[in-house]
Amino acid sequence: MADVTITIDGNKVTAPAGTLLIEVCKSIGTEVPAFCYYPGLSLQAACRMCLVEIEKMPKMQTACTVPISEGMVVHTTTDKVRQARKSTLEFLLGNHPLDCPVCDAGGECELQDMTFSYGAAESKFMEAKLHRDEQQWSPVVFFDRPRCILCYRCVRVCGEAMDVWALGVQNRGSASIIAPNEGDHLECEECGMCIDICPVGALTSGAYRYKTRPWEMKHVGTTCMHCGDGCKTTLGVRRHETGMQIVRGDNRDKSGINGDFLCIKGRYAFDVTHSDERLTQPLVRHEGRLTPATWEAALELVASTFKRIRDEHGGSAIGVIGSNRTTNEENYLLQKFARVVLGSNNIDHHRTADFPALAAALKNTQVRTAGMRDVFNAKTILLIGNNPTDQHPLLAWQIRNNVRLHKARLFVVNAQDIKLHRQATAFAQVPSGSEAFAAAFLAGNDSVGESVGGDARNALLAMRQALKGAEEAVVIFGSEIRGAQVKAAVNLASALNAKIACLGDYANSRGAADMGLYPDLLPGYAQTSSEIFTGHWGALPEQPGWNIEQMVNAARDGQLRALLCVGSNPVVRYNVDPFVLQKTFLVVNEMFMTETASLATVVLPAACAYEKSGTFTNTMGDLQVVKKAGDLAGTKPDFEIVIEIADRMGFDVRKLVSLGGGTRADMGQSRGAQTGEADRHAVWLEAQNLEPRMTPFDPAAVLDEIQRLVPGYGEASRLNVAAGNDEHTTALEAGQGSATSDPDLVVPSEDTLFTSGTLGRYSNTLHSVIESRRKVPADKKTPV
Amino acid sequence: MIPVSEQLDHFFTEKMKEYPTQRSFLVPMLLYAQDELGCLSNQAVEYIAGKAGLSQLEVRNVISYYSMLTTKPRGRFHVQVCTNICCQLRGAEDLFEHCKQRLGIGHKGVTSDEQFSLEEVECIGACSWAPAAQVNYDFHENLTPEKMDQVLDEYRSR
Ligand code: SF4
Numbered sequence: 001m002a003d004v005t006i007t008i009d010g011n012k013v014t015a016p017a018g019t020l021l022i023e024v025c026k027s028i029g030t031e032v033p034a035f036c037y038y039p040g041l042s043l044q045a046a047c048r049m050c051l052v053e054i055e056k057m058p059k060m061q062t063a064c065t066v067p068i069s070e071g072m073v074v075h076t077t078t079d080k081v082r083q084a085r086k087s088t089l090e091f092l093l094g095n096h097p098l099d100c101p102v103c104d105a106g107g108e109c110e111l112q113d114m115t116f117s118y119g120a121a122e123s124k125f126m127e128a129k130l131h132r133d134e135q136q137w138s139p140v141v142f143f144d145r146p147r148c149i150l151c152y153r154c155v156r157v158c159g160e161a162m163d164v165w166a167l168g169v170q171n172r173g174s175a176s177i178i179a180p181n182e183g184d185h186l187e188c189e190e191c192g193m194c195i196d197i198c199p200v201g202a203l204t205s206g207a208y209r210y211k212t213r214p215w216e217m218k219h220v221g222t223t224c225m226h227c228g229d230g231c232k233t234t235l236g237v238r239r240h241e242t243g244m245q246i247v248r249g250d251n252r253d254k255s256g257i258n259g260d261f262l263c264i265k266g267r268y269a270f271d272v273t274h275s276d277e278r279l280t281q282p283l284v285r286h287e288g289r290l291t292p293a294t295w296e297a298a299l300e301l302v303a304s305t306f307k308r309i310r311d312e313h314g315g316s317a318i319g320v321i322g323s324n325r326t327t328n329e330e331n332y333l334l335q336k337f338a339r340v341v342l343g344s345n346n347i348d349h350h351r352t353a354d355f356p357a358l359a360a361a362l363k364n365t366q367v368r369t370a371g372m373r374d375v376f377n378a379k380t381i382l383l384i385g386n387n388p389t390d391q392h393p394l395l396a397w398q399i400r401n402n403v404r405l406h407k408a409r410l411f412v413v414n415a416q417d418i419k420l421h422r423q424a425t426a427f428a429q430v431p432s433g434s435e436a437f438a439a440a441f442l443a444g445n446d447s448v449g450e451s452v453g454g455d456a457r458n459a460l461l462a463m464r465q466a467l468k469g470a471e472e473a474v475v476i477f478g479s480e481i482r483g484a485q486v487k488a489a490v491n492l493a494s495a496l497n498a499k500i501a502c503l504g505d506y507a508n509s510r511g512a513a514d515m516g517l518y519p520d521l522l523p524g525y526a527q528t529s530s531e532i533f534t535g536h537w538g539a540l541p542e543q544p545g546w547n548i549e550q551m552v553n554a555a556r557d558g559q560l561r562a563l564l565c566v567g568s569n570p571v572v573r574y575n576v577d578p579f580v581l582q583k584t585f586l587v588v589n590e591m592f593m594t595e596t597a598s599l600a601t602v603v604l605p606a607a608c609a610y611e612k613s614g615t616f617t618n619t620m621g622d623l624q625v626v627k628k629a630g631d632l633a634g635t636k637p638d639f640e641i642v643i644e645i646a647d648r649m650g651f652d653v654r655k656l657v658s659l660g661g662g663t664r665a666d667m668g669q670s671r672g673a674q675t676g677e678a679d680r681h682a683v684w685l686e687a688q689n690l691e692p693r694m695t696p697f698d699p700a701a702v703l704d705e706i707q708r709l710v711p712g713y714g715e716a717s718r719l720n721v722a723a724g725n726d727e728h729t730t731a732l733e734a735g736q737g738s739a740t741s742d743p744d745l746v747v748p749s750e751d752t753l754f755t756s757g758t759l760g761r762y763s764n765t766l767h768s769v770i771e772s773r774r775k776v777p778a779d780k781k782t783p784v
Numbered sequence: 785m786i787p788v789s790e791q792l793d794h795f796f797t798e799k800m801k802e803y804p805t806q807r808s809f810l811v812p813m814l815l816y817a818q819d820e821l822g823c824l825s826n827q828a829v830e831y832i833a834g835k836a837g838l839s840q841l842e843v844r845n846v847i848s849y850y851s852m853l854t855t856k857p858r859g860r861f862h863v864q865v866c867t868n869i870c871c872q873l874r875g876a877e878d879l880f881e882h883c884k885q886r887l888g889i890g891h892k893g894v895t896s897d898e899q900f901s902l903e904e905v906e907c908i909g910a911c912s913w914a915p916a917a918q919v920n921y922d923f924h925e926n927l928t929p930e931k932m933d934q935v936l937d938e939y940r941s942r
């Protein structure tokens with residue numbers, strides 16, 4: 001719209017006509033207090049906190065609903081305005097319990113802040129306050145009615161933004177009350193968005209309520225460790241007898257790819273970190289039983305056995321299975337360790353999407369990969385397969401809100417009638433297994449029409465028409481499409497001039513793929529003979545190694561003598577017969593005594609992603625920082641474990657973690673004449689979001705190497721990543737990939753909103769939600 | 785089984801076509817259903833939510849907003865006595881007190897024979913003939929306790 005000029009407190013401001021006055025005020029730093037107004041949600045004008053004076057208008061106006069127009073003269077600091085704010089506060093406090101000393105929101109409560117700023121110390125209200133006891137609506141949502149100021153933010157975020165519509169307002173006037181959908185309890189997605197958005201302490205969370213005060217925590221911005229979407233998460237940590245304990249998860253500064261969104265897992269399933277079942281001591285099998293051992297003894301046993309097997313039988317007698325939850329640096333280090341130290345290409349991981357096939361299909365095309373931000377801004381989104389509402393909650397949020405706020409067109413092709421159908425411009429239900437045919441058909445290949453059946457064919461035909469001339473499109477596909485079929489999705493993206501994305505599960509499954517946890521691919525989907533890597537690492541085993549299934553078979557035949565399994569549970573995921581691994585020297589790095597760990601010769605207690613530093617790459621290829629928040633005595637990060645094994649095998653670890661080159665700060669050089677300078681330097685580095693680097697245990701040194709060697713990672717700005725922002729990487733476009741990988745090795749996690757692979761089993765919050773519904777079908781096997 | 789008569793259901797289906805926004809028809813629907821059923825039972829809420837394509841929570845939100853809608857059964861004759869300012873000035877408080885005595889129930893009460901229910905309400909727009917009361921959809925004006933007795937007796941004999 002055309003620009004107009006208005007005057008706010010004597011200052012001329014120009015902005016597009018129709019912009020909300022409150023936003024214009026904000027843009028020039030003029031605070032207009034507001035409770036009910038929330039950017040991105042519908043206007044409510046319920047609280048009257050934002051009243052301002054506008055000349056020629058008889059009464060004060062709510063700045064949150066007034067669109068600006070030419071020549072408007074606004075006053076926000078007059079006595080009248082100040083008095084209005086004060087009166088509104090006095091009114092809101094009339095029935096407010098003023099239990100700030102025990103309220104969760106105390107210290108970060110908007111009502112408290114406003115009262116402090118605009119004051120309403122005296123009240124004319126003499127009557128008894130209405131009281132109601134606190135109610136528990138679900139395992140995670142509690143409601144304290146007297147604290148509610150009826151801003152309706154919770155109602156709107158749940159309905160408009162989450163599309164759950166679980167909260168409503170009942171009665172009217174001063175008797176109004178927020179009500180849950182099931183009368184006395186909630187049945188919803190348990191995302192906690194309503195709690196987070198509540199300006200006061202009326203909605204509180206089961207995980208955090210009455211635990212601590214905001215100012216007693218340290219707040220660490222990191223990346224969620226659950227699904228593949230990579231939400232930015234702020235963890236509140238507090239000192240505890242076993243280290244630092246995480247007591248809260250939210251996205252406090254509303255930054256990052258997810259804004260203020262987090263699903264139940266990001267918000268509450270940090271509780272796995274202090275599960276009673278965490279392993280905190282190395283275990284070594286002794287007379288058939290796993291018995292506690294010291295780190296030294298356990299590591300020595302592992303290193304000497306690996307060394308002996310390698311020297312006697314060659315590296316190919318040892319295998320390594322990596323993780324979808326360890327950092328990029330750890331994944332990179334792990335495969336380098338396998339290839340350079342063990343001399344083995346037998347390395348794989350639990351695959352949840354066919355990234356190598358996508359890399360291969362992208363060769364010689366113009367198609368680029370989409371980042372998570374693209375999904376919020378694209379004009380057209382085509383979603384084939386997957387159910388993001390369950391498996392990729394952030395992706396679902398991005399799609400939903402792009403449709404709602406930017407009127408994007410969404411096209412859904414799925415075997416099930418998934419929830420995102422509600423936002424779809426068009427929906428085609430196709431037989432399970434025919435997703436790739438549908439993609440090919442949409443791209444104009446009529447010959448595959450029969451494979452999807454009559455009705456679906458008609459729906460797809462209409463969709464094909466509607467997609468013609470689509471602009472700024474994104475094609476997103478799930479693991480239903482894999483192997484050679486991925487080409488069909490890429491062709492479709494190419495025909496639509498669209499970006500593409502492939503959905504994998506777990507926090508760093510994309511990182512595991514990008515960092516080369518494959519028997520036939522080096523980091524960046526490079527061939528095993530790639531000179532980029534041989535040039536830096538020296539000679540590498542040339543023959544591709546064994547994949548997971550081949551490793552298991554080799555173990556059965558006695559050819560695989562040792563197996564290092566890091567943060568993965570192949571015994572359940574790939575249905576491995578436990579007896580097969582009996583003869584193998586099995587080392588498992590784990591947080592919990594999983595089915596795989598219980599078969600191990602040596603179990604090493606690992607730190608989880610919230611207890612270490614590094615980076616994650618989400619399924620869309622966005623690189624983000626992982627920062628250490630919690631701490632659990634007795635555990636070590638996998639990074640450190642691998643280095644220590646290599647060191648004890650007599651390997652020069654400087655060849656594993658090169659401390660030269662790259663952007664590093666050498667503490668030794670910066671130390672000057674004054675003592676304490678190094679410390680001051682460290683403080684400075686931290687303040688600049690840089691990290692001091694002094695030992696080979698430093699993951700940032702590995703990130704240097706990743707950025708130097710892995711195509712598609714070099715361009716990512718380190719500063720930006722360190723500052724908590726996302727950087728899109730392009731390893732899929734840059735790499736060779738492999739079209740011949742075995743599609744059957746792709747085993748999607750099939751997580752729901754309330755499960756998170758093996759981790760989810762140890763989350764009390766997720767458990768209590770599942771229990772409270774007793775909805776788990778008996779025939780569904782335990783999620784792993 | 786739908787809780788309302790087939791006639792009414794049919795009426796809803798037809799009438800709804802006249803509303804570009806279907807939920808706009810919600811309040812009339814609730815009133816018609818309440819008139820037929822006496823109150824908006826759980827089944828009625830479920831039925832209307834389905835009919836209007838809304839969640840039950842939304843329907844309940846609307847019911848709770850309007851005082852003329854109720855989820856609890858009322859008497860066959862619902863007596864609403866206005867005690868707002870005009871009526872009050874002309875003796876409405878006494879009138880309401882009298883009704884309480886006479887019917888033996890209080891505000892929002894129902895007689896044990898389920899014939900009468902009583903409610904104290906705000907202005908019903910009959911101020912020129914204050915004090916006024918409304919029984920179901922009929923107005924009774926310029927009331928005195930004696931006149932009120934006649935009115936009640938008349939309903940009782942129906
Ligand atoms: S937890 Fe999420 S889904 Fe449940 S009521 Fe709150 S906002 Fe709605």
Ligand code: SF4
Nearest residue numbers: 148149151152154198
């Ligand atoms: S519960 Fe919180 S967010 Fe919801 S209306 Fe009340 S104050 Fe606002």
Ligand code: SF4
Nearest residue numbers: 224227231263266394
């Ligand atoms: S959507 Fe995924 S990344 Fe985001 S909070 Fe949920 S589990 Fe974590």
Ligand code: FES
Nearest residue numbers: 036045047048064
């Ligand atoms: S913020 Fe404007 S009325 Fe609430």
Ligand code: FES
Nearest residue numbers: 866871907908910
């Ligand atoms: S005041 Fe009683 S009808 Fe208006």
